[in-house]
Amino acid sequence: MSPTGQPPAAPQTTGHEWDGICEYNNPLPRWWLYGLYATIVWSMGYWVLYPAWPMATGYTAGLLGYSQRATVLGEVEAVRKERDARGRAQLASATVAEIRADPALLRLALATGKAAFGDNCAACHGSAATGRIGYPNLQDDDWLWGGTPEEIERTIRYGARSGHGEAHLGDMPAFGRDGILQPAEVEAAATYVLSLSGKPGVAGASAEKGAEVFANTCAACHGPEAKGNPELGAPNLTDAIWLYGSAPEQVVATVTNGRKGVMPAWEGRLDPATIKSLAVYVHGFGGGR
Template sequence: MAESALKSPDDSGETTGHEWDGIRELNNPLPRWWLYSLYATIIWAFGYWVAYPAWPLVSNYTTGLLGYSQRELVLEDVAKAREARAARGQAQIESASWEEIRKDPNLLNLALATGKAAFGDNCAGCHGTSATGRTGYPNLQDDEWLWGGTLPEIEKTIRFGARTTHPESHAGEMMAFGRDGILKREEIRSVANYVLSLSGKEFDAELDLGKGAATYAQNCAACHGDNAKGNREVGAPDLTDPIWLYGSSPEQVIATITNGRKGVMPAWEGRLDEATIRSLAVYVHSLGGGR
């Protein structure tokens, strides 16, 4: 049995001509059915490339000879989804007033659910999944709003954005007082110290607050107001509250005054449908900071 176990199962088969220490290398061709299957898949692949969107310059690089397009299928599915949503009340959200949405439990729940889903898909990347924001991106749960926190104001911000190319976008930006040579370094330190004192933050008592106040009156009051309460017409924040979008350390405040700020909120009109934009406004308003 030991000798038969060491023998080749086909000792008469064709060899490759190679032999090592008495061991011959046999040439066992693949079964014909396997080879035919391989050839068939190759032929099928070439046909697939021509018929479907893979091989360029046959019809075009997106559709192939059969005119197939996954994008078109997705758009069809989106259209069907919109139709289904409209049947469940989306059309009512588009046409109803804010007061009607707030008073109708069914409409309100639908708007909140739609807005929450849209927020997760489009807004959470900047504002966070819980809408608490981060440095440079506002917290949507507090009651401080750069451009206003009523339902119509939130809708306008979502629809047209801030500092975008849209003609109805919010406009206004923080000037670069240091970079543009408007204020000297000591003036920037002085006014930053004064601003920190307004919101109860720690400040350098050795610096003259009077000089900072004078610099503020000459350069900052036009936007932030004489009382530093801000101006929503130009998106100027309230400097007397403890909420700071870009940080409240002396270094961060000095950096803001020196280099300016002009964060951009994208315009969602044309990217989201009417019902989704209004639903987003309702959802954001409901987070706790809406006015």
């Protein structure tokens, strides 16, 4: 009996029966059905507004053009830029010595310097920084203007004969072209300086006469022992490193016509953090002192 005292109504069945077991026909509640229908309609809206259907070469972008992947990548990039900005601010405010002493800043400086070198310096010095005639090899330990990190930074920042007020100055005069030395004296001087590094000189020229010419004309810049002077950008003439070539005719051309190579000033073209990073990176080649 039901609570009302009436016999319970006979249950409705679908008419299906298996081994005496009947399948009841109990319709779902209307609220549940309406909810189902609403989700179907809602899903159709998603199909139209958001990426939904795979295609042969992509997917439907939807009217809103929303991409969760793009959103996540954008957030990651924003975090990276913020981190880089903080790191670059630290690079800009730190000295080169402080950068080299901080492992995290050093890693950032080397990565920044490598990218900047490839973009700005490799065209002259080569991708491996080994240089070529007229462009110094940065892998060795021969530096016209000094090879400490601070000296390298100054050279990058202001350049040499670049026109900047703080640039390195100092020219190799055109001794032969300007009539300061006679051709025979030029050849003798070339023969003498080549002999200092064990190289053959100009045929028929006297190294003894060249030593006299060197003492009277060249020692003021290169030093009495021809070891060079970084303050003037005068190279060491006793080693085997020759910026403009060590063949006798090349050395004669240098003494005759002089050299006035230009290193551009990167201040104003590169930010302070990049310049310091370049100094650290170049010094790390192994040729820095």
